[in-house]
Amino acid sequence: MMLRPDLKTAGGEVCDMMYNGEFVGTLTLVYRESDRLKGSIHLERQSIAQEDKESVYEFVQSYIQNVIDALDITECEVVVSYSDYDFVIATDHAIGPVMEEDDNRTTNYYLDDDDADYEWVNDDETRFDDIEGTNGPESLHMIEQRRQQLGYELVNVGEYRNRVEYHVYDKESELVAEVITHVYGSDVIGEVTWQFDPFDEEMDTVTELVVADYDEDETDTFIFNMIFDGEMIDTVELTHIDLLELVDDIREESLIPPNPEDYTIILARDDGDTLTYEIYQQSYGGLPIGTATVDISSRQLTGFIDFREPGDSDDRELIAALLLEELDKEKEYETFNVSMLYRNKLIDEIWFETDQLH
Numbered sequence: 001m002m003l004r005p006d007l008k009t010a011g012g013e014v015c016d017m018m019y020n021g022e023f024v025g026t027l028t029l030v031y032r033e034s035d036r037l038k039g040s041i042h043l044e045r046q047s048i049a050q051e052d053k054e055s056v057y058e059f060v061q062s063y064i065q066n067v068i069d070a071l072d073i074t075e076c077e078v079v080v081s082y083s084d085y086d087f088v089i090a091t092d093h094a095i096g097p098v099m100e101e102d103d104n105r106t107t108n109y110y111l112d113d114d115d116a117d118y119e120w121v122n123d124d125e126t127r128f129d130d131i132e133g134t135n136g137p138e139s140l141h142m143i144e145q146r147r148q149q150l151g152y153e154l155v156n157v158g159e160y161r162n163r164v165e166y167h168v169y170d171k172e173s174e175l176v177a178e179v180i181t182h183v184y185g186s187d188v189i190g191e192v193t194w195q196f197d198p199f200d201e202e203m204d205t206v207t208e209l210v211v212a213d214y215d216e217d218e219t220d221t222f223i224f225n226m227i228f229d230g231e232m233i234d235t236v237e238l239t240h241i242d243l244l245e246l247v248d249d250i251r252e253e254s255l256i257p258p259n260p261e262d263y264t265i266i267l268a269r270d271d272g273d274t275l276t277y278e279i280y281q282q283s284y285g286g287l288p289i290g291t292a293t294v295d296i297s298s299r300q301l302t303g304f305i306d307f308r309e310p311g312d313s314d315d316r317e318l319i320a321a322l323l324l325e326e327l328d329k330e331k332e333y334e335t336f337n338v339s340m341l342y343r344n345k346l347i348d349e350i351w352f353e354t355d356q357l358h
Contacts, residue, residue, distance in 0.1 A: 001059045003027060005185035010223050013184060017043070019056055024048040027060055034072045039064075040079045053082060070163055070182045151347055152176060152202075154209040166213075168206050172345050177206055186220040194228045207236050258311075258318045265292070265319075265326050273297035277326060279319060284309055292323055292338075296331045304339040310347055316340050320350045 003015040012030040016023055024047040029039035041060055043053055057080070068076055151171040158165040166179040177198075181190035192206055207224055214222075226234040262282050268291075269276035277292040287308075294303030305319065320338050327333065340348035 001056060003060070003063060008185045008187050010187070010189060010221075017041075017056060017060065019048055019052065022047065024056060027063075029064070029067065029078070031067065031071055031073060035074060037064075037068060037071070037073045037076045038078070040081065043080075043082045045082060045084050066161055152205050152209060154179075154206075154213065156213070164213075166210065168209065170345065171347060174345070176202075179206065179210055181210065186218060188214060188219055188222045190222070190224045192224055192226050194226065197228050197233070198226070203234060203236060207238070211238065258315050260318060260322060263319060263322055265322050267326065267330075275327070275330060277323060279305070279323075281309070290319070294323075294327060294338075296327070296333070299332065299334045301327065301331075301333045301336040302338075303336075304341055306344075307340060307342045307347075310340070310342040313348060316348050317350060320352070324352060 002018045004018050005013065006016050006026075007014040011032060012028075014029075015027045017025045017027055023044075025041065025043040027039070027041050029037060031037040031039075041057070043056065048056065064076070064078060067073070153169045155167045155169065156164065157167050162183045164181045164183070166181075168176040168179065170176050175195055177195060178193045179190055181188050190210060192203070198206075203226055207222070210224070211222055220239065222236075222238040224236040225232050226236065264280040264282075266278050266280070267275060268278045273296055275294045275296060277294070278288040279290040279292060280286075281289045289309040289311075290305050290307040292303060292305045294301055305316075305323070307316075310316070311319075323338070324336060327336065334353070336352045338350050339346055340350070
């Protein structure tokens with residue numbers, strides 16, 4: 001006994017019920033998470049014997065119970081029938097060739113293409129004709145590598161039938177978010193509960209880490225609800241095409257080095273042995289993306305940069321080099337050690353010696 005997905009959306013599904021490899025009926029469910037589920041089970045009388053239907057009912061009831069548990073359903077109503085079809089309404093290419101029944105119990109009613117208000121897709125057509133084989137595991141690995149550079153780590157903490165749970169940690173092993181995903185055929189629906197109010201970049205980072213954990217050839221749609229302080233703050237939806245475009249964007253970004261002309265470093269305060277610089281990036285507008293504080297009381301300079309926009313490791317290395325150029329105007333030095341902070345946590349550290357630069 002198995003259920004073969006025929007149509008799935010974020011709020012419902014239709015499955016063919018297969019018994020001993022043959023079609024015996026249809027399961028239809030419509031649901032709203034943490035609320036209601038309604039549906040129907042229809043067994044074809046001519047396709048399954050009376051003595052076999054109970055085992056089918058038990059299997060489908062178990063599946064429905066799993067859906068109830070996974071979606072935290074509070075009210076459920078599923079109608080069960082065991083009968084013949086009176087007729088089927090369909091476009092002429094939405095179902096297979098007509099099989100004539102000897103007893104004429106089933107009649108097929110067809111809609112002409114001009115009468116249909118929606119587009120039908122033949123079963124033998126691929127869902128994404130423009131997908132190329134080169135966008136495979138290597139591309140997803142590239143996404144994961146890039147996200148690891150930003151400091152987040154995705155940890156699988158539990159798998160239960162169609163549900164997977166993750167924890168997301170930063171470089172300091174602090175919990176960033178908890179993720180619960182439910183898999184319905186080729187669709188993945190998830191909930192990301194944040195420990196803080198996240199930026200768009202952070203939501204994108206976690207989304208892409210979770211997406212990279214799934215086989216792109218078996219998954220068509222991802223939907224993630226972002227939760228903070230008990231409220232939904234955003235919803236992220238990705239189709240297979242979106243994922244491929246994301247891979248292309250990341251590939252292009254990875255080939256473009258950061259541009260020194262995009263950054264400006266300005267001396268904001270001179271307190272004798274301590275210098276304070278504001279760091280600006282043109283693409284982020286008129287507000288500084290970080291503040292650098294440097295102790296120049298000896299030839300071994302030390303300092304830290306408190307970032308509001310952390311960027312990636314290449315950006316931070318370039319900013320440190322530009323800061324050195326500014327320090328060169330103020331004092332001779334032998335070494336320079338700079339710590340990079342984001343939200344009061346260490347995200348990077350760079351150490352320079354004079355012979356590296358002169």
